[in-house]
Every structure is written in C-alpha cells, then in structure tokens.
Amino acid sequence: MKGVVVHDTVRIGDLVSTDQPFGLCLKDSGFKGIPFDGILGLSYPNKTFSGAFPIFDKLKNEGAISEPDSPLSSLYRDKQEGSVVMFGGVDHRYYKGELNWVPLIQVGDWFVHMDRITMKRKVIACSDGCKALVDTGTSDIVGPSTLVNNIWKLIRARPLGPQYFVSCSAVNTLPSIIFTINGINYRLPARAYIHKDSRGRCYTAFKEHRFTSPMETWLLGDVFLRRYFSVFDRGNDRIGLARAV
Known part of the structure; x- marks a missing residue:
C-alpha cells in the first residue's frame, strides 16, 4: 500500500x-470489490500508523464532543439493516440488559483478557486465559492456526480454496461457541459464525493468524460485534459489551 498524509475537513453527522x-x-x-471508501481509525493516539491525530481526539480537543470522559464510541452492527456508530455517548435502544464492563489489559490497545473458549461445555481454546482484541477492523474471528484448525475439525469444516465450508443443512445442528470474558459468557450460535457465499455455499468465519505472540491471542471482529453491542470507553480505558437487539 502506498499513500500520503493530507488535511481536510471531516463531517460525521453534526460533528465537524x-x-x-x-x-x-x-x-x-x-481491497478490490470491497464496498467502502476507506478506514476510519479509532485507535489511541500513540498507535496511529501514519502519526496522524485520530479523529476522536481531534473532535474532543475542538470541543465538538464536550462531555467529560466520554466513551470514544458505541458500535452497533447489523448485517441486514446496516450499522451505527455513536461518538461521545451510548444509545440504550441498541442493546438488552446491562453493559458488562471489561478493563483493558494495558492502556493504548483495545485488548482485554479472555477466560476461555468453549463448545458443549468443553474448553476448545484459550484454556489458560488469553488476549482478545475487540477489533472493528476485522471481519471474522481470528486465532492461532492450531486452535482454529481444531475448531474446523469439531464442526467438520472442509477446505475449498482459502475458505473452510460446512454443509448448509448442518448449520441448525452445529453447537454454539462461547467466549467467556471477565466471567461473562458471550454465545455465538452457528448462524452467527457460518456465512453463505454468493453460490449458496456455507463457510466458517473462523480464520487463522500467523503472527507470533508470547500469549495466545484472538481477534473478535464483526462476527462477534454484530451480536454484541460494544462501547469503547477511552475515559476509563475499558470496553462495554451487551447483547445487541
């Protein structure tokens, strides 16, 4: 990828x-065929790739977001109806029950501690605890190769090109996969982690990563975020999660 840093006015709703x-x-x-025009970075200022000041911090500094210790953003994702992002507040209409707050492992990254990943009451990954990045920039659930391969075997997924497919007739019988974070279970049913392509074939949303880390690491992307409303709270360095409506 090749590019330059430029400056311009950016409008998001009433925020400028x-x-x-x-x-x-x-x-x-x-990026060929992807139906969006760019990426809006919401990282901490010290993590920006280009060194550019993130838009949330710029909005707060300019007084566009005036609430003290405002959440960076609240995110609601829905595959059919579209998605909503809110800056400086939370809209309670988009989730059920209470927000469960999870502290960040360290200030500067949206990593939280995950207790385990289970299926049918058996631990299938993250057996000793692990890191989970709640990542709006990732489409799938991404984890270490050996553990993702084990999940593919458990749901009887078979490779075809870069994807792993299951029988569409089996989706209703596949078990939920549960991510336990800060003592709370976040359940993903098969209809959430199995997608259908343009040819009517059903493929899994679990993908491998190959980067090395001293601690087992998972990326919880859109597959997870479509089911769970998420709040990125910069004022208190934590993430809030609740069942999306």
Whole structure:
C-alpha cells in the first residue's frame, strides 16, 4: 500500500473536525470489490500508523464532543439493516440488559483478557486465559492456526480454496461457541459464525493468524460485534459489551 498524509475537513453527522489529518491511499492491493471508501481509525493516539491525530481526539480537543470522559464510541452492527456508530455517548435502544464492563489489559490497545473458549461445555481454546482484541477492523474471528484448525475439525469444516465450508443443512445442528470474558459468557450460535457465499455455499468465519505472540491471542471482529453491542470507553480505558437487539 502506498499513500500520503493530507488535511481536510471531516463531517460525521453534526460533528465537524477541521484540518483533520488522514492517509490518502494512492496504490493498494487486496481491497478490490470491497464496498467502502476507506478506514476510519479509532485507535489511541500513540498507535496511529501514519502519526496522524485520530479523529476522536481531534473532535474532543475542538470541543465538538464536550462531555467529560466520554466513551470514544458505541458500535452497533447489523448485517441486514446496516450499522451505527455513536461518538461521545451510548444509545440504550441498541442493546438488552446491562453493559458488562471489561478493563483493558494495558492502556493504548483495545485488548482485554479472555477466560476461555468453549463448545458443549468443553474448553476448545484459550484454556489458560488469553488476549482478545475487540477489533472493528476485522471481519471474522481470528486465532492461532492450531486452535482454529481444531475448531474446523469439531464442526467438520472442509477446505475449498482459502475458505473452510460446512454443509448448509448442518448449520441448525452445529453447537454454539462461547467466549467467556471477565466471567461473562458471550454465545455465538452457528448462524452467527457460518456465512453463505454468493453460490449458496456455507463457510466458517473462523480464520487463522500467523503472527507470533508470547500469549495466545484472538481477534473478535464483526462476527462477534454484530451480536454484541460494544462501547469503547477511552475515559476509563475499558470496553462495554451487551447483547445487541
């Protein structure tokens, strides 16, 4: 990917960030056919790839978001109806029950501690606890190769090209997979982690990562976030999760 940093005014609803720095991509690969025009980074300031000041911090500094210790954003994802992102607040209409707050492992990253991953009351991954990145920039559930391969075997997924497929007739009988975070179980039924492609074939949303880390690491992307409303609370360095409506 090749690009430059430029400055311009950015509007999000009624919020306006003037002289906002952002990266303009001049040449890229791997984004063909994707139905969006760019990526809106919501990381901590020390984690920006280009060194540009993130838009949330810019909005707060300019007084566009005036609430003290506001959540960075609240996120609601829905595959059919579209998604909603809120800056500086939480809309209670988008979730059921109470928000469960999870502290970040360290300030500067959206990593939390995950207790375990289970299926049919048996631990299938994260057996000694692990790191989980609640990641709006990832589409799938991504984990270490050996553990993801084990999940594929358990749900009898078979490879075809880069994807692993299951029989569509079996989706209703596949078990839920439960992610336990801060003592709370977050259940993903098969209809959430199995998708159907344009040819009517059913494939799993579990993918392998190959980066090395001293601690087992998982990325909880859109597959997880479509089911659970999420609040990224910069003021208190924590993430809130609740069942999306």
